[in-house]
Amino acid sequence: MKWEKILVRYGELSTKGKNRKTFITQLRNNIKFSFIDLPNFKMTAERDRMFLTSKDDAEIQQLIERLPKIFGIQSFSPVASSTQEMDDILETALKIMKSLEHQDKTFRVTVKRTDKRFPLDTYELQRTVASHVLSNFPSLKVQMKDADIDLRIEVLSDAVYMMAEVIPGAGGMPLGSNGRSLLMLSGGIDSPVAGYMLLKRGVRLDAIHFHSPPFTSERSKEKVMDLANQLSHFGASVRLHVIPFTDIQQSIQAQIPDNVSMTTTRRMMMKIADLVREEIGALGIVTGESLGQVASQTLESLTAINAVTTTPIFRPLISSDKLDIIDIAQKIGTYETSILPYEDCCTIFTSSCPKTKPKLEKVEYYESFKDFDELIKEAVEKREVLSFPNSKKNDFENLL
Structure with a gap:
């Protein structure tokens, strides 16, 4: 026809x-x-x-x-x-x-x-x-x-x-009509779906990923690069900020009690994300957290994590069931990449019995014995920035 x-x-x-x-x-x-x-x-x-x-x-x-x-x-x-x-x-x-x-x-x-x-x-x-x-x-x-x-x-x-x-059609709002936010892109199933949902509401995205070599491999980094590239196929380029996180994670393991180490890890990630967000002029931070899915995503854990910033945190999956998230991941084409068996920095030092209801004052007390600020500043300065898709360097990118 x-x-x-x-x-x-x-x-x-x-x-x-x-x-x-x-x-x-x-x-x-x-x-x-x-x-x-x-x-x-x-x-x-x-x-x-x-x-x-x-x-x-x-x-x-x-x-x-x-x-x-x-x-x-x-x-x-x-x-x-x-x-x-x-x-x-x-x-x-x-x-x-x-x-x-x-x-x-x-x-x-x-x-x-x-x-x-x-x-x-x-x-x-x-x-x-x-x-x-x-x-x-x-x-x-x-x-x-x-x-x-x-x-x-x-x-x-x-x-x-x-x-x-x-x-x-895809519905939603045109990309670029609702500002820019920073997506915390882990490499799992949830965060690319969260990014997709913000893209659908017209929000342009940068992404941030925390890489801890030699504990995390180059294959795990390439996996996240593939996910960032897949998100760029929805109408606008995506910059990926890769943060060297090894020194911070090792300091957390040495200083913070094992059962709250994940809470501190997430707090340090949020602090770094907030600095990058401010530098690139983004207005919010996006995560793939779903309430109660894991120990770091209980209401008490999220409260402790949120305490390090006043920046709006967008959690579009907060009330979603895992099967619903998987359905969207399959629909948008990120699922097969997300399930590739390469570790990320949140899985390599996971506690066997993490606190599901961490007390903020105790977490802050444990963190007070170590000055993380210099490590955070150094990680932000040494980050690697990649742009996707690589093949679309053109004048129209400035219009978005």
């Missing part, structure tokens, strides 16, 4: 008021960034929808395949065109129906007759097209409400446009 253009529906953006244009402009920039490798397609934005056009069939197919990852798009439909000649309209309608799964489906025709000079009125055109389709596809059944297939026809002065397939 030859498609002329793609109709993009904004969804949530349509509810915006005077600032709607800002969000639509951001979506346009994100689409430009995501499809910089397709030089021939063009965009035309309207109040509640956008059209993407290309004379290159291969580009249209690429747009159809990759648009579902662009945040800010509720749904989209491939659009075919015909002349105003009735035979051409009927032939195009049949081609569209043949491209869809139609066996034992319900069906209806919806007409928008913008060109009032067209000889048939709305109901006549509906009946004519529906009768022709039904005579060629006898398994179809007419259903005017909630039909499986809605063949939509818009009659304009220069052409007649038709569509039937509605492909779900």
Whole structure:
């Protein structure tokens, strides 16, 4: 089937008021960034929808395949065109129906007759097209409400446009419309999903990872790099800050009682993340914590960890079940990478009996015997910064 253009529906953006244009402009920039490798397609934005056009069939197919990852798009439909000649309209309608799964489906025709000079009125055109389709596809059944297939026809002065397939988009808000935050990316299942959920709300991300060689291997670092790269495929680049964490972890093991060492480890990570956040101008810190999932994610543990910063901590998975998190990870394509069996710094020194209800005053007392500030400052200064995806260094990146 030859498609002329793609109709993009904004969804949530349509509810915006005077600032709607800002969000639509951001979506346009994100689409430009995501499809910089397709030089021939063009965009035309309207109040509640956008059209993407290309004379290159291969580009249209690429747009159809990759648009579902662009945040800010509720749904989209491939659009075919015909002349105003009735035979051409009927032939195009049949081609569209043949491209869809139609066996034992319900069906209806919806007409928008913008060109009032067209000889048939709305109901006549509906009946004519529906009768022709039904005579060629006898398994179809007419259903005017909630039909499986809605063949939509818009009659304009220069052409007649038709569509039937509605492909779900990623929803949410355009990336870059809600500032920047710093994602604590461990390499497990949860943190990439948390990052995805903030991306969906229009938040651009940097990521931070804590690497403790020789206790953690280069393979574990490469795993996190792969996850950062996967997150960059949702419409904007991601910078990954790799923190050398070995000296701090060894100091924690030497100074802090074993049963609260994980709480202190998380507190030191949060302090470092807050310094990096301030340096890059991010407004919040994102974690993949889910309440009660492990000892460091009880309400008491989270309270002790939060005490080191006044920065907003976003925990989009806080009430999610593990199976729900896994479902999202599989959907967005990070699950198989996350389950690769390479250790991270939070697993190598795990206590056999960690405190699930650590007392903040006791944790602070144990930490007072060691000056961690210099180690933290040194770790921030010696961090490695990587950008993903590597292949998309282009002018549009500055627009995001």
